[in-house]
Amino acid sequence: MISPKLVEVGRHLNIELITNAELLELRGEEGNFEAIIRQNPRYVDLSKCTSCGECAKVCPIEVENEYDERLSTRKAAYKRYAQAIPGAYAISKRGTAPCKATCPAHVSVQGYIALIREGKYREALELFKEAHPFPAICGRVCHHPCEGICTRGDVEEPLAIQYLHRFIADLDLESEEPYVPQPEEERYERIAIIGSGPAGLSAAYFLRRNGYKVTVFEKLPVAGGMMAVGIPAYRLPRDILKLEIGIIEKMGVEIRTGITFGKDITLDSLKADGYS
Ligand code: SF4
Known part of the structure; x- marks a missing residue:
């Protein structure tokens, strides 16, 4: 017409x-x-x-x-x-790529790799962190099922998906101003999370991104759960673990170690302290 x-x-x-x-x-x-x-x-x-x-x-x-x-x-x-x-x-989209569908965190793999190709490392990291708080940690310890299903492997080798997000994460952690995601708006509700393993810290990260005030209570003297006491340091260097947990703390999440739920705190005591 x-x-x-x-x-x-x-x-x-x-x-x-x-x-x-x-x-x-x-x-x-x-x-x-x-x-x-x-x-x-x-x-x-x-x-x-x-x-x-x-x-x-x-x-x-x-x-x-x-x-x-x-x-x-x-x-x-x-x-x-x-x-x-x-x-x-x-926007033209061709459905969900197998790498994204297979990644347990549903990271936008094609997106961050396309940004890396453009030299936009910071933007690539920001995109990754929309879905996943630990690009450096998983860049070392994830068993990378995304690469097993990468269709590039049909013609030669799969893309180095894991090492690419490790690269942008390490670059950022070594920079003078590492990326610290900020909530779009602040909320008044206080949330208590029991346990600072990958699940607890991920929950804290996403709740904080959504503006909640979050405290994580950890029984052990160190934060990180199995990442800190289960995975050997030669697989996951402790300085990397501390740096990525540190980003979550810089976002405003409070992590209190050495506190046992059921002994030092209870559901009733948390509610009395104003947690939702
Ligand atoms: S290596 Fe990274 S992108 Fe691949 S499955 Fe693991 S966390 Fe997801």
Whole structure:
């Protein structure tokens, strides 16, 4: 449809535009049609997109441009064409990659590796840490099921997914200002977590990112649970463990060691102290 007509259709009060959609079936007769349409997700909020194009400028993913007979490439964040109505951008996604689906933390593997390829190490780490608080620790001790399923392994070797997140994490921990995620808004509720193993610290990390005030109570004299007393130091150096736990503390999580639940504190005492 050429542009002036398109604008007219877009403004017509009796016409609803269903974009990014395909017609699966059309049945009925003139004046009484029934259409079955599948609308694909746009992954962009139409009410918020101002069509500024900033997302496409920073998008690290290049895909074939189907609007140019695949002779050129476009970004995965894209606008179909200059006069498209509505003028909002969309994001091409091909479902969940096997590496992401297999990672127990559901890390966006393709995303952080694409950012590493662009040299955007900090952004890669920030993306990783949206799903996982321990890129340096798991960069050493995870059994990396993501690499076992990496489709690159079908043609040569799987990508070094684990070592890549270890690399960005180590780089960050050695920097002058390591990345410390901050909550978007503060909440008043206080949360107590019993045990500072990987599960307890991960819960503390995500609750703090969501603005809760979190205290972790640990029975042992050191934080980290099995990471600190189960995994040998030659597999997981203790300085790395302390640095990544330190980031969680810098986020505002309080870790109190040497406190046994059921002896030093109880559910009633925690409630009396204002924990939710
Ligand atoms: S190596 Fe990293 S990305 Fe792979 S499964 Fe483990 S934590 Fe997830």
